[in-house]
Amino acid sequence: MSIDGRLPQRQLSQASLGSRRGAVMAFSEADTCLDIQGLSLAYAGKPALKDLTLRIPRHRVTAFIGPSGCGKSTLLRALNRLHDLNEDVSRRGSIYLDGHDIHDSRVAVSELRRRVGMVFQAPNPFPMSIYDNVAFGLRLQGGLSKRRIDDVVEWALKSAALWEEVKGRLRASAWSLSGGQQQRLVIARTLAVEPEVLLLDEPASALDPISTLKIEELIRTLKPHLTLVLVTHNMQQAARVSDYTAFLHNGELVEYGPTDTLFTHPRLRRTENYITGRMVG
Amino acid sequence: MKIPGHTAVGSKTLRRPHEGPWAWLAAASVALSVLMLGALIVLLSVKGLANFWPSTLHEVILDDGDTVIGVPFEQRTLPGGEGVERRYWIANRDDGGGIWRWLSVPRLASDQTPDDLVVLERRHWGTFFGRLVAVRLEGERLTGEAAWLAMEQRLKELDALRQARQQLTRDDILPLIRRMEREPSSSETQHRLDDRQLQALQARAKELRRLQQGGVLVLENSQGQRQEQPLEEVLDAWRPNAMAWYEKLGHWGGELWQFLSEGPRDANTAGGVWPAIFGTILMVLLMSVLVTPFGVLAAVYLNEVAHQGRLTRLVRIGVRNLAGVPSIVYGVFGLGVFVYGIGGSIDRWFFDSSLPSPTFGTGGLLWASLTLALLTLPVVIVATEEGLSRIPLHQREGALALGATRFETLTRVVLPMAMPAMLTGLILAVARAAGEVAPLMLVGVAKLAPQVPVDGEFPFLHLERKFMHLGYHIYDAAFHSSDVQAAMPLVYATALLLVVVILVLNLTAIFMRHYLRKRHGAPVRR
Numbered sequence: 001m002s003i004d005g006r007l008p009q010r011q012l013s014q015a016s017l018g019s020r021r022g023a024v025m026a027f028s029e030a031d032t033c034l035d036i037q038g039l040s041l042a043y044a045g046k047p048a049l050k051d052l053t054l055r056i057p058r059h060r061v062t063a064f065i066g067p068s069g070c071g072k073s074t075l076l077r078a079l080n081r082l083h084d085l086n087e088d089v090s091r092r093g094s095i096y097l098d099g100h101d102i103h104d105s106r107v108a109v110s111e112l113r114r115r116v117g118m119v120f121q122a123p124n125p126f127p128m129s130i131y132d133n134v135a136f137g138l139r140l141q142g143g144l145s146k147r148r149i150d151d152v153v154e155w156a157l158k159s160a161a162l163w164e165e166v167k168g169r170l171r172a173s174a175w176s177l178s179g180g181q182q183q184r185l186v187i188a189r190t191l192a193v194e195p196e197v198l199l200l201d202e203p204a205s206a207l208d209p210i211s212t213l214k215i216e217e218l219i220r221t222l223k224p225h226l227t228l229v230l231v232t233h234n235m236q237q238a239a240r241v242s243d244y245t246a247f248l249h250n251g252e253l254v255e256y257g258p259t260d261t262l263f264t265h266p267r268l269r270r271t272e273n274y275i276t277g278r279m280v281g
Numbered sequence: 282m283k284i285p286g287h288t289a290v291g292s293k294t295l296r297r298p299h300e301g302p303w304a305w306l307a308a309a310s311v312a313l314s315v316l317m318l319g320a321l322i323v324l325l326s327v328k329g330l331a332n333f334w335p336s337t338l339h340e341v342i343l344d345d346g347d348t349v350i351g352v353p354f355e356q357r358t359l360p361g362g363e364g365v366e367r368r369y370w371i372a373n374r375d376d377g378g379g380i381w382r383w384l385s386v387p388r389l390a391s392d393q394t395p396d397d398l399v400v401l402e403r404r405h406w407g408t409f410f411g412r413l414v415a416v417r418l419e420g421e422r423l424t425g426e427a428a429w430l431a432m433e434q435r436l437k438e439l440d441a442l443r444q445a446r447q448q449l450t451r452d453d454i455l456p457l458i459r460r461m462e463r464e465p466s467s468s469e470t471q472h473r474l475d476d477r478q479l480q481a482l483q484a485r486a487k488e489l490r491r492l493q494q495g496g497v498l499v500l501e502n503s504q505g506q507r508q509e510q511p512l513e514e515v516l517d518a519w520r521p522n523a524m525a526w527y528e529k530l531g532h533w534g535g536e537l538w539q540f541l542s543e544g545p546r547d548a549n550t551a552g553g554v555w556p557a558i559f560g561t562i563l564m565v566l567l568m569s570v571l572v573t574p575f576g577v578l579a580a581v582y583l584n585e586v587a588h589q590g591r592l593t594r595l596v597r598i599g600v601r602n603l604a605g606v607p608s609i610v611y612g613v614f615g616l617g618v619f620v621y622g623i624g625g626s627i628d629r630w631f632f633d634s635s636l637p638s639p640t641f642g643t644g645g646l647l648w649a650s651l652t653l654a655l656l657t658l659p660v661v662i663v664a665t666e667e668g669l670s671r672i673p674l675h676q677r678e679g680a681l682a683l684g685a686t687r688f689e690t691l692t693r694v695v696l697p698m699a700m701p702a703m704l705t706g707l708i709l710a711v712a713r714a715a716g717e718v719a720p721l722m723l724v725g726v727a728k729l730a731p732q733v734p735v736d737g738e739f740p741f742l743h744l745e746r747k748f749m750h751l752g753y754h755i756y757d758a759a760f761h762s763s764d765v766q767a768a769m770p771l772v773y774a775t776a777l778l779l780v781v782v783i784l785v786l787n788l789t790a791i792f793m794r795h796y797l798r799k800r801h802g803a804p805v806r807r
């Protein structure tokens with residue numbers, strides 16, 4: 001996604017995806033944004049992810065669902081190497097972003113994290129003004145003029161559907177916003193550095209229904225411009241906004257496919273039990 | 282409407298459920314603490330501030346005809362009902378007796394407060410109580426009210442002359458002498474020039490001194506004995522019994538101002554405490570400047586950088602325990618390491634010419650500040666670490682997820698958020714350091730250093746100089762003066778001042794913290 005209107009080159013046809021029932025590879029190699037190969041991860045020897053292999057399509061919304069503790073957040077955090085700081089974490093397997101191994105020693109992890117942005121469950125704006133929050137990532141890059149930062153801040157806030165609510169008080173503390181506004185501010189802050197991938201870890205679980213709807217609406221409008229990965233424990237939400245859904249259980253990838261297929265004709269009994277609510281999570 | 286069995290919420294009659302005795306106990310201990318603190322402040326204020334009030338002078342005649350002029354101080358009942366005694370401050374140390382006298386109250390034949398009694402503040406022999414008989418000035422002899430007016434006029438002139446002379450010494454003569462000492466090897470012509478200038482300055486000082494001479498007061502003490510008092514030694518004179526309340530108030534303000542703005546006299550039992558105020562504040566500021574970066578860096582290392590293993594835990598426990606080491610131990614360390622060790626080496630390397638008289642190899646402002654910085658380091662480290670560890674992980678992750686490096690996360694998110702905690706640490710450090718006296722006695726405090734360590738001479742801040750300190754001044758006046766009783770009011774006043782100085786320093790930091798919290802949008806908590 002880009003402020004300059006560099007819009008995505010390749011668009012997938014929705015029809016072609018739905019036609020092949022249950023197929024994981026409903027998109028071509030070229031449309032793969034993130035490619036996870038045999039990923040295993042353990043916290044202090046305790047496995048949290050077990051040999052996961054899946055491909056996440058470009059400019060689509062992919063949802064991770066599963067009972068809590070199944071490893072959704074762990075997987076998401078692996079995608080921008082947020083586990084790096086935790087000495088207890090051990091990993092096997094690879095992750096490719098646009099064909100490049102993100103664990104390659106030549107990859108600067110801060111650059112990776114800029115390209116793969118992340119929004120957390122609890123809104124975490126910095127204790128600064130609304131403006132400074134959005135400008136935070138830009139200022140890290142340095143060398144940008146004041147005007148340019150102004151422009152990007154406005155654009156990011158508009159992209160996150162927050163501009164109308166805050167344009168009069170950009171200098172106010174970010175902590176004075178409501179929870180839903182804070183979460184959209186965090187999304188704006190992430191968009192400001194123009195990421196290619198946006199990871200959302202239960203972004204609406206701490207919000208009221210109206211704020212939740214706004215976030216979902218936002219996800220839909222962002223979809224044409226960047227790849228979204230959404231962790232949610234809310235099946236309706238996954239069904240509403242995602243194109244693909246992966247069901248995880250006990251650190252394993254149980255079933256992965258186009259959302260309509262997965263929800264209407266799950267291949268496995270385990271998946272069916274979970275989405276029909278027979279498996280309590 | 283009243284529903285039976287229900288209590289109207291919000292009305293005054295609402296009864297809290299029975300809280301049990303612990304609530305009362307807790308409330309009582311809070312009340313007691315507040316009461317004790319209040320009593321402390323009130324005692325210091327009353328005893329300290331009353332000292333500057335021009336108290337009424339009494340002239341009492343005893344049944345045997347003996348006359349005493351003085352200020353009644355306290356009264357006590359003698360054991361066994363043998364009457365009541367009253368203690369008078371009778372001043373006049375030059376009369377041979379003490380400055381205090383116990384009088385038996387039943388023996389007082391008369392007790393009056395005549396308007397013509399005067400109080401003189403003198404450079405030598407302290408305070409005088411008595412009467413002004415005459416003034417001899419420039420060959421003239423004046424008596425009565427004319428004498429009083431002439432004396433007041435002359436005292437004003439003397440004050441101006443004294444100040445001019447002090448200024449000359451402080452701003453011109455001393456800097457020149459120090460420069461000549463520092464550069465003894467400069468050229469012959471320069472040397473001769475300096476010498477000539479010094480002589481001119483000293484001649485001017487002598488002239489100012491001479492202008493002060495002349496003028497004699499003829500005084501009469503309570504016994505009617507006459508004595509002559511050179512006017513130049515009189516610093517102030519007033520007639521308390523003839524003053525209206527607003528005149529007294531003005532006098533009180535003036536005395537208080539002198540106390541705050543002047544240097545001490547009479548072996549620290551009289552005069553002001555300005556050098557001590559200045560020294561205390563300067564030392565605390567220097568200490569803050571030294572301790573903050575070290576403490577914050579150490580805390581950042583312990584909390585953010587170091588592997589959280591057994592060694593880090595051990596270091597942390599060690600730091601916490603250092604906070605409990607008695608301050609005199611730090612004083613000994615400072616003396617051994619800073620003064621003799623580092624200071625001695627500096628002297629040998631840079632001030633070789635002035636040896637054996639030490640420059641840095643003796644106690645001074647720098648070593649005192651360093652010692653106190655070391656003393657308060659644990660407090661700053663612990664408070665900062667606590668602040669750092671309270672910053673939620675998701676704030677750091679938020680920054681990291683935007684592509685910030687660990688260092689950027691630290692400097693742009695974590696440290697600003699921990700700023701209030703650092704200031705809390707600094708507040709605790711200041712509170713501890715400003716009141717510390719014991720280690721200072723080893724590393725640089727002076728009984729008398731009328732020259733404050735900042736002046737117009739390069740490098741302006743003289744880190745090697747000794748300095749005065751309010752805490753030490755209290756100790757010195759209370760235990761080392763010739764008359765502890767007489768110095769007591771000054772001790773109280775100085776103690777009050779020390780409390781006020783610490784309060785002001787702390788309030789400054791607290792306001793800064795408040796401001797920072799507001800700016801960073803965090804909920805304000807005090």
Ligand SMILES: Nc1ncnc2c1ncn2[C@@H]1O[C@H](COP(=O)(O)OP(=O)(O)O)[C@@H](O)[C@H]1O
Nearest residue numbers: 043048066067068069070071072073074075086
């Ligand atoms: N930092 C951590 N240290 C140790 N174990 C963790 C950590 N984070 C998560 N886990 C464990 O890993 C498993 C997966 O957790 P998580 O990915 O958070 O699940 P989900 O997001 O699906 O609820 C859980 O069993 C959890 O207890």
Ligand SMILES: [Mg+2]
Nearest residue numbers: 072073074201
């Ligand atoms: Mg989770």
